[in-house]
Amino acid sequence: MQYLGALLPRITRLQALVIGLAVTPLLLGGAGVIALLLFLMASGGTVTGAPEQPIAFDHSVHAGEAAIPCQFCHRGVVTEASATIPSVQQCMFCHGVVATDRPQIQLLQAHWETNTPVDWTRVHRVPDHVRFVHAPHIQAGLDCATCHGDVASMSEVRQVRSLSMGDCQGCHRENSASLDCATCHK
Amino acid sequence: MSSAHEASARATAVATLGETIPTDAEVTPLDGRRWGMVIDLDRCTGCQACVVACQAENNIAINEENRVLERRAKTWIRIERYWEGEFPNAKARFIPVLCQHCGNAPCETVCPVWATYHNPEGLNVQVYNRCIGTRFCANGCPYSVRYFNFWNPEWPEPLNNQLNPDVTVRTKGIIEKCTFCLQRINRARVTSKNEDREIADGEVQPACVQSCPTTALVFGDLNDPSTTASRLAESERRYTLLENFGTDPSVVYLKKVDPHVEIDHHHGHHAETAGKHA
Numbered sequence: 001m002q003y004l005g006a007l008l009p010r011i012t013r014l015q016a017l018v019i020g021l022a023v024t025p026l027l028l029g030g031a032g033v034i035a036l037l038l039f040l041m042a043s044g045g046t047v048t049g050a051p052e053q054p055i056a057f058d059h060s061v062h063a064g065e066a067a068i069p070c071q072f073c074h075r076g077v078v079t080e081a082s083a084t085i086p087s088v089q090q091c092m093f094c095h096g097v098v099a100t101d102r103p104q105i106q107l108l109q110a111h112w113e114t115n116t117p118v119d120w121t122r123v124h125r126v127p128d129h130v131r132f133v134h135a136p137h138i139q140a141g142l143d144c145a146t147c148h149g150d151v152a153s154m155s156e157v158r159q160v161r162s163l164s165m166g167d168c169q170g171c172h173r174e175n176s177a178s179l180d181c182a183t184c185h186k
Numbered sequence: 187m188s189s190a191h192e193a194s195a196r197a198t199a200v201a202t203l204g205e206t207i208p209t210d211a212e213v214t215p216l217d218g219r220r221w222g223m224v225i226d227l228d229r230c231t232g233c234q235a236c237v238v239a240c241q242a243e244n245n246i247a248i249n250e251e252n253r254v255l256e257r258r259a260k261t262w263i264r265i266e267r268y269w270e271g272e273f274p275n276a277k278a279r280f281i282p283v284l285c286q287h288c289g290n291a292p293c294e295t296v297c298p299v300w301a302t303y304h305n306p307e308g309l310n311v312q313v314y315n316r317c318i319g320t321r322f323c324a325n326g327c328p329y330s331v332r333y334f335n336f337w338n339p340e341w342p343e344p345l346n347n348q349l350n351p352d353v354t355v356r357t358k359g360i361i362e363k364c365t366f367c368l369q370r371i372n373r374a375r376v377t378s379k380n381e382d383r384e385i386a387d388g389e390v391q392p393a394c395v396q397s398c399p400t401t402a403l404v405f406g407d408l409n410d411p412s413t414t415a416s417r418l419a420e421s422e423r424r425y426t427l428l429e430n431f432g433t434d435p436s437v438v439y440l441k442k443v444d445p446h447v448e449i450d451h452h453h454g455h456h457a458e459t460a461g462k463h464a
Contacts, residue, residue, distance in 0.1 A: 079380055081376075127315075128354055128355070129314055129315040129354045131352070131369075131372065133372075135376055135380060136376055136379060139379070139380070180305050180306055180311075181303070181305070181311060181313045181316075182305045182309060182311045182313075182368055182372075183372070185313050185314070185315060185316075185354075186352060186353060186354050186368065186369060186372075
């Protein structure tokens with residue numbers, strides 16, 4: 001209040017009170033709007049570290065050294081929405097005989113014998129209101145690495161690209177793919 | 187559809203979401219398709235199969251009795267019943283009413299955040315995550331087919347297991363409505379592209395159309411004159427709901443006017459609707 005007095009020396013107390021009461025909510029409201037805008041701009045894709053997995057599956061061994069094609073395990077990727085994670089049966093294809101003495105493989109075999117799936121932790125996950133479909137992307141000739149980074153050299157898969165709305169749309173714009181909200185939102 | 191309202195709504199969208207919001211031209215490069223539905227009222231028996239199918243396909247919350255009594259029940263497609271004639275010569279008539287996906291939609295112009303808009307394939311789209319729940323659109327809709335979520339939906343075990351993963355579960359505070367089963371349209375587009383062909387006539391069937399035992403409902407591209415829907419829409423029995431409002435609906439109704447029924451405009455000819463919910 002005394003600042004107002006310094007600015008406007010001839011102001012009465014009552015006038016100062018009225019001006020103060022009128023201006024304060026405006027200032028607070030403005031700050032609120034700015035905070036809201038900042039919040040909305042900041043929320044969006046997050047790039048996280050690699051989550052812990054129940055079995056220490058290593059892409060650099062399988063996709064890297066052993067050069068197993070991605071599609072051998074992620075079978076849905078060319079034709080479906082989901083790339084899909086391979087079943088235990090598919091691992092046992094090799095691990096029925098390969099490296100059966102290692103503790104991690106014995107974990108895997110326990111799943112096989114008890115007929116239970118491995119509860120892998122998701123690394124990439126778009127929100128529920130977003131529709132993402134792998135098929136058209138792979139068919140448009142995009143490499144897995146464009147979005148997932150060099151998985152073949154990763155010991156643990158982690159997310160390297162934000163895959164936020166701006167990120168998706170940036171590429172869609174460059175490739176004249178759809179920018180219609182209904183393409184990506186369900 | 188362009189208007190001062192929509193332009194300002196888009197400006198708000200740009201301010202909050204950044205420059206990622208596409209321009210008008212990018213969103214509406216009209217590729218020639220217009221999804222639409224033809225409903226033959228002479229075939230409709232009012233059986234409600236479409237209502238049930240829609241409820242299951244689109245994760246629509248369960249309408250408990252009190253929600254219906256409060257007029258807050260959600261049914262993206264509903265059967266309105268009305269009577270023609272006076273007892274004992276009264277006839278029950280049925281009209282399935284769903285979002286009309288108007289070419290000139292009153293709901294689209296009133297949304298302050300551009301959460302509802304017209305897409306290039308003629309659909310009236312509701313972007314749930316963009317919606318802030320003003321309900322202006324529901325109040326602007328002359329067909330009362332937009333529903334507000336007054337609660338978070340709940341599905342008791344084991345019904346939660348039948349939720350459709352291709353459809354968002356809408357939370358409290360937003361508007362929802364018929365999408366013409368957008369998820370099925372999207373799927374057909376991806377499949378047809380996979381197989382390097384166009385979407386065939388009849389390939390996309392919204393849940394209501396698929397479940398109709400009398401094929402009273404037919405879905406298709408109204409801009410392609412060769413589709414069954416287009417041909418039916420040419421029928422001389424055709425009319426659209428509340429034609430005089432100029433909303434240009436994508437849903438066309440067929441009905442033979444029965445010359446034997448005397449219509450009493452004061453009684454008897456009123457719809458017993460599920461009612462406005464808002």
